Ligand SMILES: [Zn+2]
């Protein structure tokens with residue numbers, strides 16, 4: 144089980160009921176010890192947090208975060224943290240920022 | 247109201263050598279630069295980002311001491327970062343320029359209201375003078391009225407022509423001859439790509455030049471972010487906690503540009519340098535064309551003396567582009583008015599408004 148904070152920025156909150164900050168408690172396979180990865184978090188977001196299923200493609204593309212959305216794990220680009228493989232820890236802050244909208 | 251992104255609470259105590267910044271070798275690398283794949287820390291990122299813009303400004307002689315410069319400020323991320331960085335560099339390197347924030351209020355309800363509120367906060371945050379001109383002031387039309395009359399499909403054409411002239415007209419009213427905009431490397435590469443896809447090679451020169459002046463305007467335009475990646479601009483705003491406004495304009499970009507953008511983002515994911523590579527390609531196309539001719543770095547100048555018969559705005563044609571568009575609109579507006587004025591129901595809204603509401607709902 145892990146407690147994390149997720150933020151949707153740069154206009155991306157539009158598909159999450161305009162709520163930027165979400166506190167989540169995540170569990171994998173109902174186990175308290177099994178590590179939860181960023182990949183699991185993305186699955187969770189897609190399945191449980193995007194209200195309108197038509198909006199899924201705003202966030203997801205080919206099974207991963209859409210090109211043009213910046214993913215930061217504790218303010219570090221997720222490219223440097225193993226992307227979907229990164230194992231979440233209590234207190235981690237994951238932010239997704241759209242770079243596409245409105246210059 | 248502005249809410250800054252949260253600061254991380256989890257800090258890695260032990261770092262592997264491979265996690266260190268490739269420039270200072272002492273702090274944790276937090277980003278990999280798309281330009282050169284270099285892994286760098288936050289402080290080094292600020293430094294290289296700002297320094298590269300400074301070098302762009304100096305090597306292209308963008309400003310002269312004492313020049314008054316208007317930043318086309320929309321409240322969006324690009325122009326917000328531009329205003330912040332220009333002010334910072336002007337102080338750090340003593341350019342001696344006077345910076346004014348120039349905003350245009352197109353009258354797009356719900357979009358421009360919020361973005362103007364952001365610009366007004368930026369004015370306070372950066373202590374820069376702000377001037378706002380409305381479409382109503384400049385053209386006697388709001389964008390909402392235009393869409394209502396012309397239909398949403400054409401709105402980008404109007405938006406493009408009117409917005410461009412609006413910044414020039416606003417600057418002219420302030421007696422400022424230089425407008426800087428937040429167009430970045432992604433925007434420029436996208437435009438190059440579109441021009442190539444359309445076979446519009448003649449436009450390549452203008453689309454890659456850092457400073458231009460359109461025909462009919464005494465105002466020069468420049469793009470200090472020509473070599474800045476959108477991704478780095480957003481990261482800079484994020485780490486500096488800059489207050490910007492981000493919602494898609496309800497009058498979304500035309501389909502062709504949208505597709506070109508999508509294509510570029512996908513290329514970038516595979517090969518991040520492609521954005522500056524496309525710009526470089528655009529630039530070299532121009533060089534080959536100009537062989538034998540003059541190859542001075544000169545800005546395209548306007549035809550002096552000609553003025554629009556309608557509005558007096560400098561124009562190479564008898565009637566300027568904006569007036570031509572508006573004339574067409576006036577005709578349709580008269581028609582729609584007749585259509586809408588049903589006796590007993592004076593407040594009834596036009597069909598275009600209903601159409602627009604529907605368009606909005608699908609976003
Ligand atoms: Zn460093």
Ligand SMILES: [Zn+2]
Pocket residue numbers: 554555556557558559565566567568569570
């Ligand atoms: Zn005119």
